[in-house]
Amino acid sequence: MWLSHVVNRYNVVLMLQLLSVLPETMIHVRAHQTCEVGREKNEDDDFRWVLPYKDPCQCKKVRYGGLNTFTPKRPFKPVYVEKPLVGDNVGEIRDHYDLNCIDMTCPINASVEGETDPGQPTGMITWKTKAIGNDGEPLSVVCDPPLGFSFPIGHTNITCLAEDQRGNNKSCAFDVSVIDKESPEITQCPLDQETITSPGATTAMVTYLTPNATDNSDDVISLICSPPSESEFHLGRTNVSCLAEDSSGNNGTCNFEIHVIDKEPPVFSTQCPADRQMVTSPRNATAMVTYQTPNSTDNSGEEVDVVCYPVSQSEFPIGLTTVTCVARDGNKEPPVFSTQCPADRQMVTSPRNATAMVTYQTPNATDNSGEEVDVVCYPVSQSEFPIGLTTVTCVARDGSENNRTCDFKIEVNGK
Known part of the structure; x- marks a missing residue:
């Protein structure tokens, strides 16, 4: 009551003694911060009550502040009233100071993430926004792009706007991130195939059809098969792996097998011994025969076993005997x-x-x-x-x- 009496009588001296001086620029108030209402002179040299904040809607509590003997220059328009109101009732504060406030809630951390829809280069992303008007009633929120929009891979900026019947509005912005985690699909992967070594070689030149690759993003950066087509494959079984990668780093693979077999027989590197005639040993019906077993080489490069029968240094009967020499390589491929x-x-x-x-x-x-x-x-x-x-x-x-x-x-x- 005493303070009210002082105010009504415009006792400037007492006000200066009781209250601090108002700051010249109070631009921003954190949520739930206490604000101060004070007095300052207008152009006619009359004192008036002022709430000197750029965004007074953030004032959750108001108390008495200081006094200015002039009107400072501010980069915003403060709120002037005939009579002050102090307290912590947010609704009463906004009504008394005629604040048209909109409380708006947008996604936390200003970002929403989601994945592409199966087989699509886009993703249907959802989020929640809420706006409450000065009267405590909910307001409709319009976002651009809107909910239900199919967002492309990457980042898209969203702006949401809420507006009340008096034309007051508030907006917020956030990012929608669509992540592509779908791997490329490889089609027409070659079947396993079998081939034989090239003449005189331990390898075979193999050509196969490179498979195709598709991706939900329609963007396949590379498709590489290793070992590549039209390259030399060694004897045995070799696994060929094809890798397709999209622009998001996802990859898909397919595998098939190339089986190189050796069907080339060994080659005698020395001639077979010449035909010849022998006579029986004294008082025997046989003759001891010695001959040089021929040598053989193979395309595999491995040592070749040569076996002749009847063997050298054995007894041959009277008559014509055919000696057969067989060169066998190390091919141990099962059926x-x-x-x-x-x-x-x-x-x-x-x-x-x-x-x-x-x-x-x-x-x-x-x-x-x-x-x-x-x-x-x-x-x-x-x-x-x-x-x-x-x-x-x-x-x-x-x-x-x-x-x-x-x-x-x-x-x-x-x-």
Whole structure:
């Protein structure tokens, strides 16, 4: 009451003693900060109440402040009133000082992240905004681009605006980031293929069709296969890996196998011994024959075994004998199944039996030697299989005792 009495009588001296001097520029107030209402002279040299803040909507509490004997220059327009109001009731503060405030909430950290939609170069990103008017009622918020927009990969700036019926508005801005985590898809990946070495070489020049790659971003930076097509592949099996990468660093792969086999026989580097005639040893019906075993080389570069029969330094009978020399390289490639192993299947027991008669097609196999390959399966086809699960193993074996297996399962159930 005493302070009110002083104010009403414009006792400037007492006001100066009781209150501090108002700052000349109060531009920004942090949320929930206390603001001060004071007095200053106008152009007519009359005192008036002033709330000297650039954004008084951020004032959550008002208390008495100081006094200016002049009107300072400010880069904003302060709020002038005939009578002051102090306290911490935000609604009353805004009504009394005629503040048209809008409280607006936008995404935290001013950024929203999301991923592209499957198979698309865009992503449907959502966010939440809220605006409350001076009267405490919610206001509609309009964003550009709007919710429901398909955003491209990368960063897009969003501006949202809320406006009340009196034309007061408030805006906020944030970024939408669409991240592409979808890997490129490689199509038409080559099948495994088999080839033979080039004449006299340990390698084969292999050419294959480079696969295609597609990506949801429509932007595949590179597609590289290693080893590349039209390059030399060594004897044996080589895995070819193709890698496709998009502009976001995602990658997709496909793999296939190149099998280089050696079907080139060794070559005799020295001539076979010439035909010749011998006479029997004294009082014998045979003759001791000695000859030089020929040498042989192979495209593989490996040592070649040469075996002749009948062997040198052995007894030859009377008559004409042919000596055969065989040069064999180190090719130990097992046979390859040219037809698939039978599929797994289920059977039921024969009537009044605890077994089932099972018949299957024995798979075929081929060998790099060109020779016929024996394939044996056990248990054999057309035999009785007991109740339960039985694994059938098929073995393909070539003349060099190299072998390869495949297996399948027969399950017999009782009736």
